Amino acid sequence: MTTPEPHVRVRDLRKTYGNFVALDGVSFDIERGETFALLGPNGAGKSTTIEILEGYRDRSSGEASVLGVDPQHGGLDWKARLGIVLQSSGESGNVTVREQLAHFAGFYPHPRDVDEVIAAVGLTDKAKSRIKSLSGGQRRRVDVALGVVGRPELLFLDEPTTGFDPEARREFWELIRSLKREGTTILLTTHYLDEAAQLGDRAGVIAGGTLIDIGTIDEIGGADSRIPLVRWRDENGQHEERTTEPASLVARLFAATGGEPAGLEVRRPSLEDVYLALVAAHGTNDKTMDQLEHSL
Amino acid sequence: MTTTTATPKLPAGRTVTLGASRVAYEVKTYFRQGDSVFFTFLFPLIFLTIFSVAFSAASFGTNASGDKVTAAEFYLPAMLAAGVLLSGLQNMSIDIANERSDGTLKRLGGSPLPVLSYFIGKIGQVVVTGLLQSGLLLLVAAVAFRVELPTDPAKWLTFAWVFLLGVSTCAVLGIALSALPRTGKSATAVIIPITLILQFISGVYLSFSQLPEWLQNFASIFPLKWLAQGMRSVFLPDSFKTLEMGGTWNLSGVAIVTAIWLVVGLVACRLTFRWIRKDS
Ligand SMILES: Nc1ncnc2c1ncn2[C@@H]1O[C@H](COP(=O)(O)OP(=O)(O)OP(=O)(O)O)[C@@H](O)[C@H]1O
Ligand SMILES: [Mg+2]
Numbered sequence: 344m345t346t347p348e349p350h351v352r353v354r355d356l357r358k359t360y361g362n363f364v365a366l367d368g369v370s371f372d373i374e375r376g377e378t379f380a381l382l383g384p385n386g387a388g389k390s391t392t393i394e395i396l397e398g399y400r401d402r403s404s405g406e407a408s409v410l411g412v413d414p415q416h417g418g419l420d421w422k423a424r425l426g427i428v429l430q431s432s433g434e435s436g437n438v439t440v441r442e443q444l445a446h447f448a449g450f451y452p453h454p455r456d457v458d459e460v461i462a463a464v465g466l467t468d469k470a471k472s473r474i475k476s477l478s479g480g481q482r483r484r485v486d487v488a489l490g491v492v493g494r495p496e497l498l499f500l501d502e503p504t505t506g507f508d509p510e511a512r513r514e515f516w517e518l519i520r521s522l523k524r525e526g527t528t529i530l531l532t533t534h535y536l537d538e539a540a541q542l543g544d545r546a547g548v549i550a551g552g553t554l555i556d557i558g559t560i561d562e563i564g565g566a567d568s569r570i571p572l573v574r575w576r577d578e579n580g581q582h583e584e585r586t587t588e589p590a591s592l593v594a595r596l597f598a599a600t601g602g603e604p605a606g607l608e609v610r611r612p613s614l615e616d617v618y619l620a621l622v623a624a625h626g627t628n629d630k631t632m633d634q635l636e637h638s639l
Numbered sequence: 640m641t642t643t644t645a646t647p648k649l650p651a652g653r654t655v656t657l658g659a660s661r662v663a664y665e666v667k668t669y670f671r672q673g674d675s676v677f678f679t680f681l682f683p684l685i686f687l688t689i690f691s692v693a694f695s696a697a698s699f700g701t702n703a704s705g706d707k708v709t710a711a712e713f714y715l716p717a718m719l720a721a722g723v724l725l726s727g728l729q730n731m732s733i734d735i736a737n738e739r740s741d742g743t744l745k746r747l748g749g750s751p752l753p754v755l756s757y758f759i760g761k762i763g764q765v766v767v768t769g770l771l772q773s774g775l776l777l778l779v780a781a782v783a784f785r786v787e788l789p790t791d792p793a794k795w796l797t798f799a800w801v802f803l804l805g806v807s808t809c810a811v812l813g814i815a816l817s818a819l820p821r822t823g824k825s826a827t828a829v830i831i832p833i834t835l836i837l838q839f840i841s842g843v844y845l846s847f848s849q850l851p852e853w854l855q856n857f858a859s860i861f862p863l864k865w866l867a868q869g870m871r872s873v874f875l876p877d878s879f880k881t882l883e884m885g886g887t888w889n890l891s892g893v894a895i896v897t898a899i900w901l902v903v904g905l906v907a908c909r910l911t912f913r914w915i916r917k918d919s
Contacts (some may be wrong), residue, residue, distance in 0.1 A: 397749060401917055420649055423751035434743045437671040438664070446664050450657065450752045452649055473671075489746070 348411055350497050350528040356405035358391050358552075365391045368405070368554040378519070378529040380560075382536070384622055388552045389532040390430050393501050396530070397427050410497055414548045423451055426495030428486050428503050430532075436474030440466055440485055443474060444492055449468035451493030463518045464488045465511060480506040487515065491522065498522065504538060516541050519552060531629050548618060550625045552597035564617035571611050575604040643840040658732055661752075661760025666767050679730040680772055681730045683722040686844075689786050690714045702876035711784030715871030717843045719773055723802065724843075724863055726769045727809025728836045730815040730841075731761060733826040739915065740823030748914025758908065759815060765810040766803070773802065794873045797890065801869035804897050807848060808862055811904030818911045837863045862900040869893040 351373035358366040366388045373379040381389050393399045395407060398414040407414055412421045436443070440461060448454035462471050464484040469477060474485055483506050490498060504512050512535075519529065519542050533539055539546055540560055547557040556563055571589045575582055577597060586592050589609045596604045612620075694710035701707055738744050747757060780786040789795065817834070820826040838844060840854055841863040847855065858864040871879065872888035880888050 399745070399749070399917070406824045413709060417752060418753040420647065422749065423649055424748070427749040428744075429745065429749075430744070432746055434738075434741045434746065437668045442664075442667075446660065447750065449660050450750045452647070493750070 352408040354406040357403045361405045369554050371547050376585050377528045377544050378542050380539035380546040383549035387549045395576050424496045424500040426490040428490035428500045430501040439471050441470040448492045453494050455492050455494050460488045460492050465514050485598050486586050497528045540614040555625045568617045574608040576606040587618045654755050657756035658759025661756050662763030665760045665764035679725045683718040687718045693795045712786045715780045716874040720867035721843045721872045722772045723805045727765045727806050728813040731813025732830050735817035736820045736826035737823035744914045762810040798873045805866040808897050810902040815904050815907035842867050862897045865893040865896045
């Protein structure tokens with residue numbers, strides 16, 4: 344029996360810019376066909392990680408393997424298997440959407456149908472418009488289209504839906520789901536936690552250059568962070584209780600009040616709640632460290 | 640045990656076919672960019688017009704049959720050489736510096752486009768636009784300024800190789816020089832002084848024979864002086880060769896010096912070209 348090697352493998356990755364440590368010992372794997380969401384606050388090191396894996400930046404130390412190749416030495420054969428959507432790509436665009444996609448499709452051995460890709464990102468009406476005449480969100484959709492047109496095995500998406508309207512975001516999720524069905528491996532960064540929850544199989548939370556948690560979307564943050572929250576109001580004011588048995592609590596409340604409790608809410612913490620708690624906990628750790636260092 | 644992901648090889652020969660597709664793309668985007676068309680494409684034509692009108696009364700010597708050489712006739716070869724330099728070196732280096740700044744090259748660098756195909760696209764664009772530019776210059780010179788163009792096929796053969804060699808050399812040097820400016824914004828400020836000085840010392844605006852000898856020697860290091868000389872050999876009366884250094888057209892000198900610069904440029908491109916600056 345052979346087990347396939349993960350599409351992305353990162354071990355103890357470090358990156359320094361001068362004296363500044365942007366990544367400090369990050370390790371994770373992304374299996375074939377998996378969608379991995381890399382989450383974290385601004386400046387956490389998400390783009391640094393992703394651009395090291397894309398071959399744009401050199402790591403300071405550690406190991407990285409992308410489709411079995413060291414990204415610092417990836418050749419054209421290797422690039423042909425990747426799809427890249429950068430966080431920012433502000434080119435002038437003196438060509439139409441269709442011209443640009445058809446041109447880039449030609450770089451790849453088995454490209455997707457250009458018109459299908461244009462339709463998938465919702466730009467059929469704009470196919471004949473110059474890219475520079477498009478709105479910000481429409482241009483971003485062109486970036487996404489260029490990332491997928493080469494039928495990549497591994498797709499890097501660095502905040503792909505910045506500037507998308509809610510409808511475009513839903514269309515994008517559909518597109519990503521269809522890519523997942525085809526078996527595409529995806530590394531996604533996003534600040535929209537609902538997006539990560541919708542698309543991701545697993546997530547990693549990175550803050551200050553270290554990976555503070557990693558796991559499947561419903562496990563990350565630990566079981567305790569998922570304990571449901573029951574909220575209600577009575578004459579004494581607002582109440583909040585975390586319990587693993589919310590239904591019994593509600594039943595008891597109902598019996599006690601003899602009717603509907605006011606403002607009743609039963610909520611399972613969302614990925615966003617879990618994420619915010621994780622990052623906040625990490626932030627306080629950092630602060631105590633800083634204070635320690637100052638007092639020394 | 641683990642299996643490594645086998646990376647399929649890309650088909651051979653795609654460098655050339657993709658190069659051809661790049662040429663089409665580059666030419667298309669070039670002409671859609673209004674300002675660069677004006678400044679580099681029409682610039683030599685505008686200067687030819689200005690010189691022809693401004694110096695219409697001046698004398699530039701006589702040809703074998705005793706007719707006066709007009710300003711248009713005198714400046715035509717100079718402007719052809721300037722056009723090659725502007726389209727090739729100046730336009731190319733500024734263009735690539737901008738593409739590096741605005742993320743175009745970063746995107747291409749993440750795709751399986753061979754660097755060589757990208758170069759072919761750029762050089763092809765310069766050849767196409769340079770040919771159109773020269774054609775237009777010749778047409779305007781002949782029709783509007785009544786310059787008598789050579790009828791001897793040997794002269795046109797000289798024109799063809801001087802043009803092609805010159806255009807490729809300038810294009811390659813332009814790619815190499817694009818690494819010089821740190822940003823797209825500084826590109827014009829870094830590149831234009833270089834090409835402007837070259838034009839002044841190489842006999843494009845000022846008559847080369849009137850420059851001091853040390854300056855003539857200095858200019859002879861660079862390819863533009865030789866390009867302009869090659870062009871003069873085609874379009875000026877043969878008697879004018881006495882004004883050249885050594886009193887001959889020295890076409891083998893033109894070929895040798897320009898070819899050396901072509902090789903220097905190719906080596907520089909190979910060694911210095913990067914899609915992006917990795918340190919930033
Ligand atoms: N080229 C660079 N030179 C110096 N510092 C850099 C460079 N690139 C990034 N950094 C720093 O490294 C840290 C991580 O940056 P990175 O772009 O990876 O963050 P990010 O997680 O992608 O943030 P965002 O969510 O804002 O995109 C930041 O503090 C940033 O200032
Ligand atoms: Mg980022």
